[in-house]
Amino acid sequence: MKRLHSTEYGIAKVAVLVGVVVAISAQTAREASRPHPAAVPNTHAPGAVDRPELVPFIVANPAKLPGIIVDETAAVLVGKWQYSTHTPPYVGHGYLHDQKDGKGEKSVTFTPHLPHAGHYEVRLAHCYNVRRATNAPVTIRHADGEVKLRVNQQEEPAHGRLWRSLGTFRFADGTNGWVRITNDGTEGKYVIADAVQFLPVPESKPAR
């Protein structure tokens, strides 16, 4: 075998290093633009939707929204959740549904990284139709405890036909708070998990 001259060896090392960096960059880009790796793949063809008139309400780029957004692609999944784009509107690349089974065994937890302690209005994104649960359980963990709600996902959300306010709560900074959707007690209907928004509320306003 030919021994590499020290200069050749140096060039080879740089080439390998550049190759590794390029590969990592490409991988990061792919991860940022793909569905949750733990989700069951989408079964619908791209562009196949049941409500075309709601396509304009899709928020493709959540970075343009105010506040802190946690999309389902960054959430922690328990149980099998299926990725879908079939029912607009949604945030980002799509949303998850619970496949209408495994009731009581599945959850999606959205944990924001909040830059400041204070009050935040929490909004939940979900598409809506008669196939959705009328009583999807949602828990909000905030600085003063937990609040448990039931959300009717058949009702059209008030904000942009996509976002439903869950109330305003006090949060510490960092990653102590979270919002969790489960499918307990929702037999016969789909539970949707799409995105959660945390909107800072000025301290001069009374908090609920």
Ligand SMILES: [Ca+2]
């Ligand atoms: Ca989403």
